Structures are given as C-alpha cells and as structure tokens.
Amino acid sequence: MAKRPHVVIVGAGFGGLAASRALRHVDVDVTIVDRNNYHLFQPLLYQVASGLLDPSAIASPVRTIVRRSPNVDVLRAEVTSVDVAKQQVKTSTGTLDYDYLIIATGSVTDYFGNQDARMHSTGLKDLSEALALRSRLLGCFERASLTTDSAARRRLLTFAVVGAGPTGVEYSGAVAELIKHVLPKDYRRIDFAEVSVVLIEAGERVLATFAPRLSRLATRSLERKGVRFILGESVRAVDDHGLVLDGGERIETTNVVWTAGVRATTPPDFAADALGRAGRVKVTQSLHLSNHPEVFVIGDAAAAEQAGAVLPMLAPVAIQGGKYVGGVIAARLTGTSISPFRYHDKGTMATVGRGAAVAQIGPVRINGLVGWFIWIFIHLLYLVGFRNRALALWSWAWNYFFWDRPVRLIIAPSADGQSSPPTAGPGR
Amino acid sequence: MAKRPHVVIVGAGFGGLAASRALRHVDVDVTIVDRNNYHLFQPLLYQVASGLLDPSAIASPVRTIVRRSPNVDVLRAEVTSVDVAKQQVKTSTGTLDYDYLIIATGSVTDYFGNQDARMHSTGLKDLSEALALRSRLLGCFERASLTTDSAARRRLLTFAVVGAGPTGVEYSGAVAELIKHVLPKDYRRIDFAEVSVVLIEAGERVLATFAPRLSRLATRSLERKGVRFILGESVRAVDDHGLVLDGGERIETTNVVWTAGVRATTPPDFAADALGRAGRVKVTQSLHLSNHPEVFVIGDAAAAEQAGAVLPMLAPVAIQGGKYVGGVIAARLTGTSISPFRYHDKGTMATVGRGAAVAQIGPVRINGLVGWFIWIFIHLLYLVGFRNRALALWSWAWNYFFWDRPVRLIIAPSADGQSSPPTAGPGR
Numbered sequence: 097m098a099k100r101p102h103v104v105i106v107g108a109g110f111g112g113l114a115a116s117r118a119l120r121h122v123d124v125d126v127t128i129v130d131r132n133n134y135h136l137f138q139p140l141l142y143q144v145a146s147g148l149l150d151p152s153a154i155a156s157p158v159r160t161i162v163r164r165s166p167n168v169d170v171l172r173a174e175v176t177s178v179d180v181a182k183q184q185v186k187t188s189t190g191t192l193d194y195d196y197l198i199i200a201t202g203s204v205t206d207y208f209g210n211q212d213a214r215m216h217s218t219g220l221k222d223l224s225e226a227l228a229l230r231s232r233l234l235g236c237f238e239r240a241s242l243t244t245d246s247a248a249r250r251r252l253l254t255f256a257v258v259g260a261g262p263t264g265v266e267y268s269g270a271v272a273e274l275i276k277h278v279l280p281k282d283y284r285r286i287d288f289a290e291v292s293v294v295l296i297e298a299g300e301r302v303l304a305t306f307a308p309r310l311s312r313l314a315t316r317s318l319e320r321k322g323v324r325f326i327l328g329e330s331v332r333a334v335d336d337h338g339l340v341l342d343g344g345e346r347i348e349t350t351n352v353v354w355t356a357g358v359r360a361t362t363p364p365d366f367a368a369d370a371l372g373r374a375g376r377v378k379v380t381q382s383l384h385l386s387n388h389p390e391v392f393v394i395g396d397a398a399a400a401e402q403a404g405a406v407l408p409m410l411a412p413v414a415i416q417g418g419k420y421v422g423g424v425i426a427a428r429l430t431g432t433s434i435s436p437f438r439y440h441d442k443g444t445m446a447t448v449g450r451g452a453a454v455a456q457i458g459p460v461r462i463n464g465l466v467g468w469f470i471w472i473f474i475h476l477l478y479l480v481g482f483r484n485r486a487l488a489l490w491s492w493a494w495n496y497f498f499w500d501r502p503v504r505l506i507i508a509p510s511a512d513g514q515s516s517p518p519t520a521g522p523g524r
Numbered sequence: 525m526a527k528r529p530h531v532v533i534v535g536a537g538f539g540g541l542a543a544s545r546a547l548r549h550v551d552v553d554v555t556i557v558d559r560n561n562y563h564l565f566q567p568l569l570y571q572v573a574s575g576l577l578d579p580s581a582i583a584s585p586v587r588t589i590v591r592r593s594p595n596v597d598v599l600r601a602e603v604t605s606v607d608v609a610k611q612q613v614k615t616s617t618g619t620l621d622y623d624y625l626i627i628a629t630g631s632v633t634d635y636f637g638n639q640d641a642r643m644h645s646t647g648l649k650d651l652s653e654a655l656a657l658r659s660r661l662l663g664c665f666e667r668a669s670l671t672t673d674s675a676a677r678r679r680l681l682t683f684a685v686v687g688a689g690p691t692g693v694e695y696s697g698a699v700a701e702l703i704k705h706v707l708p709k710d711y712r713r714i715d716f717a718e719v720s721v722v723l724i725e726a727g728e729r730v731l732a733t734f735a736p737r738l739s740r741l742a743t744r745s746l747e748r749k750g751v752r753f754i755l756g757e758s759v760r761a762v763d764d765h766g767l768v769l770d771g772g773e774r775i776e777t778t779n780v781v782w783t784a785g786v787r788a789t790t791p792p793d794f795a796a797d798a799l800g801r802a803g804r805v806k807v808t809q810s811l812h813l814s815n816h817p818e819v820f821v822i823g824d825a826a827a828a829e830q831a832g833a834v835l836p837m838l839a840p841v842a843i844q845g846g847k848y849v850g851g852v853i854a855a856r857l858t859g860t861s862i863s864p865f866r867y868h869d870k871g872t873m874a875t876v877g878r879g880a881a882v883a884q885i886g887p888v889r890i891n892g893l894v895g896w897f898i899w900i901f902i903h904l905l906y907l908v909g910f911r912n913r914a915l916a917l918w919s920w921a922w923n924y925f926f927w928d929r930p931v932r933l934i935i936a937p938s939a940d941g942q943s944s945p946p947t948a949g950p951g952r
Contacts, residue, residue, distance in 0.1 A: 133662060133934045150578035152931040159710035160932070169713075172666045172934070189670050223935055234561060238600045242617050282587035285597075483922065483930050494911065502911050503580040504588070506561045506600070507651055 100125050100167075103425060104185050104192050106175050106363065107200035108135045108158040110478075111395035111414030115198050116168050118422020123429060124196070126168040129187060133157055133172050136223060137479055139411065140488070142263060145226040146270035147234075147278075147501035153487040155223060156480040175201075175363045180388050185363075196390050196425050199362060199377070200418065203396035203409055206357035206374065213258075216334040217352035220263055229353060231506045233271065236351060238506070241285045247348070253291040254349035256339060258331050259356030260297035261304070262446040265314055267353060268295045269449040270501070272321035277499040293323045294347060296339075298330035298356070303446060303454065305408065310454040313463045317448040331356070358409060360397045367391075372399040373406070381436035383421055392421045402439055411478065412442050445471050450495055528553050528595075529623035531853060532613050534603050534791065536563045536586040538906075539628035539823035539842030544596050546850020551857060552624075554596040557615060561585055561600050564651060565907055567839065568916070570691060572654040574698035575662075575706075575929035579651050581915040584908040603629075603791045608816050613791075624818050624853050627790060627805070628846065631824035631837055634785035634802065641686075644762040645780035648691055657781060659934045661699065664779060666934075669713045675776070679765060681719040682777035686759050686767075687784030688725035689732070690874040693742055695781060696723045697877040698929070700749035705927040721751045722775060724767075726758035726784070731874060731882065733836065738882040741891045745876040759784070786837060788825045795819075800827040801834070809864035811849055820849045830867055839906065840870050873899050878923055 101124045105112045108130035119126050134155040143149040162168040173187035178197065185192045205219030218232070219225050233255065240252040255275075257268045272293045280288050295302070295318065301311040302318075302325070315325065326341065333340045338348040360375040367385055370378040376399035377385070383400055385391045394400075395414030400407045407413045420437045427434040443457030445467065453467035462470060472492055476485045494500060529552045533540045536558035547554050562583040571577040590596040601615035606625070613620045633647030646660070647653050661683065668680040683703075685696045700721045708716050723730070723746065729739040730746075730753070743753065754769065761768040766776040788803040795813055798806040804827035805813070811828055813819045822828075823842030828835045835841045848865045855862040871885030873895065881895035890898060900920060904913045922928060 133666065133932070150580050151933060151935065152578050155933050157710065157932045160930075163709050171670075223933075227935075238561065242599075281591050282585065486918075490914075502588075504561070504585045505579060505583050505651075507579065507655075 101195035101425075101429065102127065102193060103196040103198065104129065104194040105198040105200060106130075106185065107202055107395075107397075108132070108161075108170075109138070109200060109202045109395065109414060110411045111200035111202075111418040112198065113158075113161060114415045114418025115200065115394065115422045116162060116165060116418075118419045119425065120165045120167065122167075122422070122426045124167065124425065126165070127171055127192060128158060128162065128168060129171045129173055129175060129185065129192070130158060131172065131174045132223075133159070133170075135161055135480060137484075138221070139475065139478075141220055141223070141226045142267040142270055143491070144223065144503075145220055145229040145267060146274050147230055147503045148270065148491050148495055149488065150503055151223050151227065153484050153491065154479070156484060161480055178363045178366045180367075180385070180391055183390070194390075197392065198418070198421055199366065199391070199393040199397050200395050200414065201361050201363065201397045202414075203358040203374075204361045205354055206359035207354065208357060210331075210334070213331065213334045213352075213354060216336060217258070217354040219354050220267060221358070227507065230503070232351060233274075234504055234506050237279060237283050237286065240290075241283050246290075250290050251337060251348040251350050253286070254347065255291075255293045255351045255353070256347055256349045257293065257295045257353045257355060258339075259354065260295050260299070260302035260325075260327075261355060262444070264295060264297070264353075264355040265302055265318065266447050267355065268293050268323050269318055269321060269447065272318065272323050273449050273499070274501050276321060278501050278504075282504075294326060294349075295323050296326045296329060296331060296341070298328070300328050302327075305444060306446070306454060306456050307461050310456060310461055310463060314446065314448045314454050317452050321449055358396070362393075362397050367393070374409075376406070382424055382434070383417055383437050384424075392424070394418050394421055400437065400439070402437075407439050410444065413439055416440065445474065447471055450499065529853075529857065530555065530621060531624040531626065532557065532620050532622040533626040533628060534558075534613065535628035535630055535823075535825075536560070536589075536598075537566070537628060537630045537823065537842060538839045539630075539825075539846040540626065541586075541589060542843045542846025543626050543628065543820075543822065543850045544590060544593060544846075546847045547853065548593045548595065550595075550850070550854045552595065552853065554593070555599055555620060556586060556590065556596060557599045557601055557603060557613065557620070558586060559600065559602045560651075561587070561598075563589055563908060565912075566649070567903065567906075569648055569651070569654045570695040570698055571919070572651065572931075573648055573657040573695060574702050575658055575931045576698065576923055577916065577919050578931055579655065581912050581919065582907070583651060584912060589908055606791045606794045608795075608813070608819055611818070622818075625820065626846070626849055627794065627819070627821040627825050628823050628842065629789050629791065629825045630842075631786040631802075632789045633782055634787035635782065636785060638759075638762070641759065641762045641780075641782060644764060645686070645782040647782050648695060649786070655935065658931070660779060661702075662932055662934050665707060665711050665714065668718075669711050674718075678718050679776040679778050681714070682722065682775065683720070683779045683781070684722045684724060684767060684775055684777045685781045685783060686724050687782065688723050688727070688730035688753075688755075689783060690872070692723060692725070692781075692783040693730055693746065694875050695783065696721050696751050697746055697749060697875065700746065700751050701877050701927070702929045704749060706929050706932075710932075722754060722777075723751050724754045724757060724759060724769070726756070728756050730755075733872060734874070734882060734884050735889050738884060738889055738891060742874065742876045742882050745880050749877055786824065788827075790821075790825050795821070802837075804834070810852055810862070811845055811865050812852075820852070822846050822849055828865065828867070830865075835867050838872065841867055844868065873902065875899055878927065 137154040173189040207214040236252040377393040394417035396409040445455035447453040453471040455462040565582040601617040635642040664680040822845035824837040873883035875881040881899035883890040
C-alpha cells in the first residue's frame with residue numbers, strides 16, 4: 097500500500113482548523129503544528145483582558161477539537177524553518193516531511209519598528225498578554241489607592257489604547273465599563289474623576305473599515321462610557337511613564353495597550369521574496385505560492401487578492417481559505433481542478449460595550465441592542481464546543497444583568513511551577 | 525471624636541475573612557492585608573490543577589467580598605515584619621499601626637528541610653502552583669507522544685504524589701480520572717499502559733485522620749481508578765528524573781507533587797519564642813499571645829489547644845477562630861469578657877473522584893455517592909458568592925455527566941506582560 101500524502105498545517109487558528117476539517121474525509125494524513133496546545137478564539141480576547149471571561153471559555157485544546165478526525169495528528173512545537181525545496185518543516189521537536197503544506201500562522205502585533213513602543217506597551221493578541229493586561233490594570237488600581245502623589249496616581253489611572261480598530265474599540269469599551277460600573281465599588285478610596293481611558297487613533301475616525309455612520313455611533317457610545325478620543329495623531333514614543341504624540345503632546349500613563357497594527361507572522365525566512373505589505377505572503381488565486389503549488393498560505397498570513405484588493409485580516413477570510421485549500425488538495429488527489437478562491441464577505445462587526453454593537457452585513461448597517469444580539473449569536477456560532485458557548489452566554493447574561501466583570505484576579509506568573517520560599521502572606 | 529480602634533488582619537483566607545465579618549458592625553476600623561488580591565478557596569485547588577475548574581471559580585477578589593462592610597479596608601501587600609512592642613505591622617507598601625492584630629496567615633507546603641524535594645517537586649497550596657501543575661502534566665503528555673525512548677517516556681508518564689492526606693488523595697483521584705477517561709481520547713499515540721499515578725505515604729494508611737474503614741474505602745476507590753500505593757515509606761531524595769524512597773527503591777518520574785506536609789507561615793520573626801510544632805504559634809485559650817492580649821493568631825498559623833490536643837489545620841477551625849476573635853474584640857470594647865474558644869468539630873471529608881467521597885461527621889461515617897452529594901453541598905455552602913457556586917455546580921455536573929475535565933490549557937506564564945518577539949507559530 098502506498099503511503100498516503102502528508103499534509104502539514106502550521107497554525108491551529110481559524111484557517112488551520114478549517115483546512116483540517118475539510119481534509120477529514122480525504123485520503124491524506126494531516127499534522128497540525130502549533131506552539132500552543134489550544135485553539136484561541138481571538139475575537140473575544142479582550143473579554144479575558146477586561147475580566148469578563150476565563151481563558152478556558154475562549155481556548156480549546158486542539159487535540160480535543162480534532163478528536164473525531166482519525167487522520168489528523170497534532171504537534172505542539174515551534175516551527176523554526178521551512179525548506180520548500182526539500183519539502184520539509186523544521187520544528188523545535190524535529191523535522192516533518194510534507195507533500196502539501198498549509199501556512200496558517202496568523203498575525204502578531206505590529207509596532208512598526210518602534211522598539212520603545214514594543215518595550216513599554218502590551219499587545220492584545222494572545223492569552224498571556226490578555227492575562228497580563230488584566231493583572232496590570234488591577235495592579236494599577238491597587239497601587240493608586242495607596243499613592244498620595246497625585247501626579248503618580250493619575251499616571252497609574254490613565255489607560256491609553258493605541259489604535260481604534262475593532263480590538264482597540266472593544267477593549268476600551270470593556271475597560272470603560274469595568275471602570276464605570278465595577279471598580280468604584282471595590283476601590284472606595286479612589287476618586288474616579290482621576291481615572292481615564294484614552295483611545296488614540298492615527299486615522300480620522302474609529303473603526304475605519306466600517307461605514308462612517310457606524311463609526312459615529314461607536315464614538316458616541318464610547319464617549320458616553322467616558323472614553324476620551326485623540327484622532328488623527330499617531331504615537332511617536334512610549335516610555336515607562338507615558339507616551340508622546342506626533343503633535344508633541346505628552347500623556348502620562350503607565351498603561352499603554354497597543355492595538356494599532358498587526359503584521360503576518362510566517363516561519364523565519366519563509367517565502368522571503370514573496371512578502372507583501374504587513375509581511376503577508378503573496379499567493380496565487382488558488383492560495384498557493386506561485387512557484388510551489390504544494391505550498392498554500394491562508395488567513396492573515398496570506399496577501400490574497402480579489403477584485404484588485406488584498407483581502408482583510410478577518411476570521412471569515414481564514415476560515416473560507418482553509419476550507420478552500422482543503423478542497424484544492426482533495427481535488428488534486430483525484431486529478432480534477434477547482435476554480436479560484438472566492439471570498440464571500442459575511443460582514444464585520446464590533447461591540448462597543450454591554451448591550452451595543454455595530455454591524456455591517458452587505459448593504460445593511462445595524463447598531464445598538466439588535467447589533468449586540470446578532471454579535472452574540474455570530475460569536476456563539478463560531479466558538480468551539482457546547483461548553484464554551486454555554487460559558488460565554490452565561491458570562492454575557494451575567495454582565496448584562498449585573499453590570500459585572502467578575503474575573504478580577506491578579507495572578508503572578510510562576511516561571512517554573514516550583515514553590516517559592518515560604519514567606520508571610522496569604523491565609524489558607 | 526476619638527479615633528476608632530484599628531484592627532489589622534493579616535491574611536484573607538477563611539480565618540481572616542471570618543474575623544472581618546464578625547467585626548462588620550463593631551465600632552472599629554479594619555484593614556485586611558494579603559499578598560494576593562483574592563480569597564482562595566483552597567479545598568478545591570486540586571480541581572484547578574486537574575483541569576476541571578478555572579481559577580475564577582475558586583478565587584474571589586477580597587475587595588468584592590468586603591464591599592458591604594464599610595469599616596473594612598483592603599491592602600494588597602506582603603507583611604515584612606511585626607513589631608508587637610510598638611504595635612506596628614510593616615508591609616511592602618508601608619507601616620500600619622494597630623490596636624488589635626489578627627494573624628491569619630495560614631500555612632505553606634512543608635518539605636521538612638529537604639531542599640532537593642523543594643527544588644524538584646511542586647506543592648499544591650496556591651493558584652500559581654495549581655496552574656503550573658496543570659501545564660506540566662499536559663506538557664508531559666505532549667512530550668511523551670513524541671518520545672521514542674521508552675524509559676524517558678515512562679518517566680514523563682509517571683505521576684508521583686507524595687503524601688496521602690486529603691490533598692494528595694483528592695489530587696491523585698482527579699488526575700487518575702483525567703488519565704483514565706479524558707486523555708486517551710486526545711493522545712491516541714500514547715500507550716496508556718505506560719501511564720501511572722503513584723501515591724506515596726509515610727504512614728500505614730491514606731487519610732490517616734479518618735476512620736480506618738473510610739481509609740480502606742478510599743484506597744479501594746483509588747485503586748479501581750488505577751492509582752498505585754506505596755505505604756509506610758517516606759521520600760528520601762528527589763531529583764530531575766525521579767525520587768528515592770527511604771527503603772532504597774527509585775521511582776523514575778519527572779512529576780513529583782508534594783502534599784506530604786504543611787507548616788504555618790507567619791511573618792518573619794513573629795512570636796519566635798512561642799512557635800510550636802509545624803511553626804504554629806502557641807496561643808492562650810482566647811487565641812491571643814500570652815503576653816500580648818491584643819495580638820491574636822487563628823487558623824493554621826495558631827497552635828490552639830483544646831482538651832489537651834492541638835486543633836487541626838482545617839477551614840472550620842480558622843472560620844470559628846476568626847468569628848470568635850471578632851467577638852472577643854467587640855466584647856473588650858464594651859468592657860465585657862467572653863469565655864474561652866471552643867471549636868465545634870463539624871467533621872471532615874474528602875472526595876475520591878467523580879461521584880464518591882468519604883465523610884466523617886461526629887460518629888457518622890459516610891461514603892460513596894451520598895458522601896459526594898454532602899461534599900458538594902458543603903463546598904457550595906462555603907464558596908464565596910452566587911457566581912462561584914453556580915460555576916462549581918455546573919463544572920461538577922459537566923464532569924459527572926461527560927466524565928470530562930475540560931480546562932486542559934498549557935499557558936506559558938509571561939513574566940512582565942510585554943510582547944514576545946514575533947516568531948512563527950499560532951494562527952489567529
């Protein structure tokens with residue numbers, strides 16, 4: 097019996113999982129490689145960072161997701177290089193030979209080369225960052241409640257968010273609600289007039305990819321929650337005590353969250369001659385490298401063009417790309433061909449806090465409570481598994497009825513899991 | 525108006541919170557000092573370590589717990605020393621003057637001076653340890669599924685638990701179920717005959733404080749789940765690759781969980797002349813230092829005697845002690861006196877896995893499913909808040925009906941919350 101073709105998928109995000117699902121009943125062996133053992137539902141990461149959800153509500157073990165796909169194996173490893181000539185993927189735990197390769201490595205925070213920004217701010221792209229942001233925000237309130245120096249206190253209580261795309265808007269809305277409705281009950285000594293959330297955007301409006309009317313609605317909704325806007329200004333420098341805008345204004349803050357940009361993250365030296373804007377890999381209309389039809393790139397990592405424009409970095413693009421590429425591989429095995437990839441725009445949406453969202457579905461523009469219900473419905477649909485759906489729904493109901501964000505834990509990371517020496521402190 | 529007396533409570537565990545509750549309507553100002561911002565429900569920590577519960581189900585912010593106690597303030601700080609002569613507590617964030625001091629600092633893992641054991645094993649007393657244990661166990665399965673060296677693989681797949689008190693028994697039962705019912709579906713390449721859980725106990729039986737019949741029942745229940753017992757042997761040495769028993773036997777394992785002992789954790793140099801067995805502070809029958817009636821010690825930190833025996837390190841002892849001490853302080857303010865502390869034994873219990881627990885309530889011995897339902901009821905009663913009760917109940921039902929432990933995430937701690945440099949890896 098001939099060995100079955102081996103498909104290696106790098107990345108267990110939306111795209112990688114969709115590809116593996118499409119290959120479930122195809123006569124191939126599939127290996128999914130990811131550095132984490134879980135699939136992360138990134139669109140809800142800001143809910144972990146703002147104390148509404150526990151990590152397990154938005155992260156599911158990859159092995160569990162592919163349980164019913166007997167031809168799919170999972171490897172938790174870091175990809176160190178790809179040799180497209182030899183058809184090999186080198187990882188931290190060994191080398192994999194492939195017949196087909198699907199690069200679905202997604203994107204990371206882009207600091208646009210600003211090393212200070214990278215050093216002194218936190219992105220919001222993975223679980224560690226979300227947990228660190230939660231601890232940091234609460235830690236600032238703890239420190240502020242003890243500080244008598246009013247300048248230092250204001251610095252601790254100023255939360256700057258750079259970038260007003262969906263992540264920046266959703267995170268600042270959630271933080272504004274945490275500050276308005278929850279924390280005043282816990283921090284009675286703090287004068288909440290000293291607390292502020294500032295959303296800084298280089299463009300002229302928030303949610304630039306949405307219709308102007310929805311941008312205005314989102315702005316107004318955030319303003320009502322107390323978010324201050326600085327539009328048309330980019331951040332020139334960030335340090336330990338604040339940031340400086342291009343116009344020269346300085347904002348004193350110890351909390352800078354950077355959501356101003358993302359760039360593709362591909363294996364080192366992979367397709368170096370085909371990298372386009374934001375590090376995305378240029379692909380053919382069938383989503384493979386032009387000189388390597390067996391190497392596909394999908395999702396955020398790919399610069400797939402359609403009607404003269406590069407497709408956006410959105411989950412549906414990755415999902416549809418993964419499904420398509422699975423179909424291409426299946427077709428190749430049977431010697432048939434398949435028409436070029438066509439992305440069907442299902443619309444985009446963003447929450448602007450409890451009970452309000454903006455959505456743009458084809459020509460339809462929706463906002464307010466109706467938008468929020470659609471937003472909840474769509475997100476439940478894409479969350480993996482019954483348990484996570486139930487947990488998310490429960491948390492949204494909890495937030496809606498009690499205005500609460502209950503996961504307010506400052507958890508110090510323990511580097512190695514070994515015990516720290518006994519010192520005085522917590523009770524039993 | 526005279527300044528109100530200031531009560532400082534060190535530790536927001538069961539004892540510290542009970543004391544603050546008892547002082548809620550008393551004419552004093554209360555400050556609770558804890559190094560964490562949350563109260564931890566330690567009896568369920570093993571459920572976090574074994575993938576059933578998220579941290580937020582067993583940890584609640586202290587500030588939220590005391591919201592309705594206007595005379596109670598919270599300080600997140602480490603206590604560095606206590607000056608009983610000057611009536612001052614020195615902390616990492618400043619000095620507090622007190623009129624009454626309540627030391628409710630609980631206990632930490634005791635390695636009995638065995639530095640190797642401390643270096644090469646993990647305790648199960650705080651959230652970081654529980655999360656580290658979860659990641660470590662899953663990481664071993666990941667590594668084992670790649671290892672062709674069978675000795676190395678067995679080492680990775682041997683889980684040793686030292687100490688068969690309630691924590692050791694509950695943790696090994698939960699891990700055995702995780703291994704028996706959940707992980708085989710995820711790790712199809714692993715031969716589960718190579719996986720083992722070993723419970724090592726220096727005494728002659730597990731759950732030594734329970735009736736012998738319940739010990740036997742617990743042993744049999746754990747054996748059915750596949751736990752191997754080594755009784756009457758203590759651990760002489762632990763290294764990176766295994767442990768050595770007193771009798772000379774070596775067990776190859778990279779996973780040693782140490783639940784063999786706990787010792788009181790009191791502020792450095794506190795009451796050095798009154799420290800008894802396991803570092804517990806000797807107190808009068810009214811739970812204060814004999815030469816300082818304004819300094820109380822309760823819970824695990826105190827060696828309170830009753831009927832000639834020192835009270836055990838159990839949550840009810842801490843809770844009743846806290847309540848009593850609050851009453852003593854209230855009585856002193858009105859010039860009345862109060863009779864000595866009397867601990868009412870409410871019984872003890874331990875789960876031995878899904879649907880089975882042993883309980884000992886006065887003369888009554890209960891086991892099996894009935895014991896489990898009582899165990900659930902009691903634990904729900906003591907968990908803080910409606911949300912945590914609902915989450916815990918939901919998780920137990922989930923576990924009961926689906927035999928599942930869903931929180932199987934390996935989360936790498938991020939030391940500072942800053943972004944790591946972009947490398948290839950996870951999808952979006």
